[in-house]
Amino acid sequence: MTRISSTPGTPTGNQPFTSTDAINDIDLGTFLQLMITELQNQDPLNPLDNKDMLAQISQIREVGATDKLTKTLDSVLLGQNIASATNLIGADITALSDDRESVAGRVNRVSIDKGVPKLHVDLTTEAAASDAEGNVDAGTHAYRVVWEEGGRLFGIDFSGDDAVTTTGTAGVDQAVVIRNLPKTSVPKHIYRTDSSGEGAYKLVGTLTDGSKGSFVDVLADDERSETRLTQPFQPLPAIARSYQVSLSNVSGIRPPALAALADDEEN
Numbered sequence: 001m002t003r004i005s006s007t008p009g010t011p012t013g014n015q016p017f018t019s020t021d022a023i024n025d026i027d028l029g030t031f032l033q034l035m036i037t038e039l040q041n042q043d044p045l046n047p048l049d050n051k052d053m054l055a056q057i058s059q060i061r062e063v064g065a066t067d068k069l070t071k072t073l074d075s076v077l078l079g080q081n082i083a084s085a086t087n088l089i090g091a092d093i094t095a096l097s098d099d100r101e102s103v104a105g106r107v108n109r110v111s112i113d114k115g116v117p118k119l120h121v122d123l124t125t126e127a128a129a130s131d132a133e134g135n136v137d138a139g140t141h142a143y144r145v146v147w148e149e150g151g152r153l154f155g156i157d158f159s160g161d162d163a164v165t166t167t168g169t170a171g172v173d174q175a176v177v178i179r180n181l182p183k184t185s186v187p188k189h190i191y192r193t194d195s196s197g198e199g200a201y202k203l204v205g206t207l208t209d210g211s212k213g214s215f216v217d218v219l220a221d222d223e224r225s226e227t228r229l230t231q232p233f234q235p236l237p238a239i240a241r242s243y244q245v246s247l248s249n250v251s252g253i254r255p256p257a258l259a260a261l262a263d264d265e266e267n
Contacts, residue, residue, distance in 0.1 A: 146233050
């Protein structure tokens with residue numbers, strides 16, 4: 001009859017040789033189920049002898065000990081990660097969020113997702129000059145980001161005091177970034193005026209993936225599309241987008257004490 005064994009496997013056909021241990025690949029419950037099934041289906045004329053039974057009981061003990069040790073180590077690791085995460089509440093971090101967005105902001109809370117601690121950073125939707133390479137002219141630029149859901153057009157307006165002023169200096173502000181846009185199930189379209197901050201809003205780009213929250217405008221006035229925003233839309237206030245960040249994706253940290261000190265200096 002077939003015996004449960006932890007002997008490394010051998011290659012068959014074109015499969016490469018791999019050393020595998022069946023005992024390490026299963027948990028205690030699965031191992032017991034396999035052993036009971038083996039006993040139920042053994043040949044009555046050739047039953048499992050005492051020596052083999054004792055060997056398999058020994059294996060059960062080893063699997064049980066390994067299983068308990070693994071669970072203990074997992075609990076210790078989770079506790080350490082939770083402690084590390086909670087220590088970052090109030091800290092300023094730079095990181096890559098779980099939805100692959102670059103994030104720079106303050107951690108305001110921590111949650112546990114499937115046994116893994118997650119940092120949460122809430123950032124307000126904004127438009128600002130960027131040092132990315134681009135051709136944006138010097139002047140004041142008003143933006144409108146719009147999307148259609150349920151047959152209605154919604155949008156966020158960056159005009160007036162929220163418009164972006166640039167000097168057209170290379171490496172300083174020849175581009176404009178709009179970030180922390182809300183997630184949508186549909187594409188978002190970005191329109192912009194010329195450098196006067198007035199006139200027609202012409203298309204400068206589209207975020208085809210509605211889950212993306214950042215857009216960089218690099219176009220000069222005469223590079224904008226002739227597609228114009230002429231439809232009225234329901235304006236939404238500046239929205240705080242919440243990002244979820246794994247500890248392993250944090251690239252920079254300013255501890256809470258230093259973050260608070262920076263706030264005091266700004267005030």
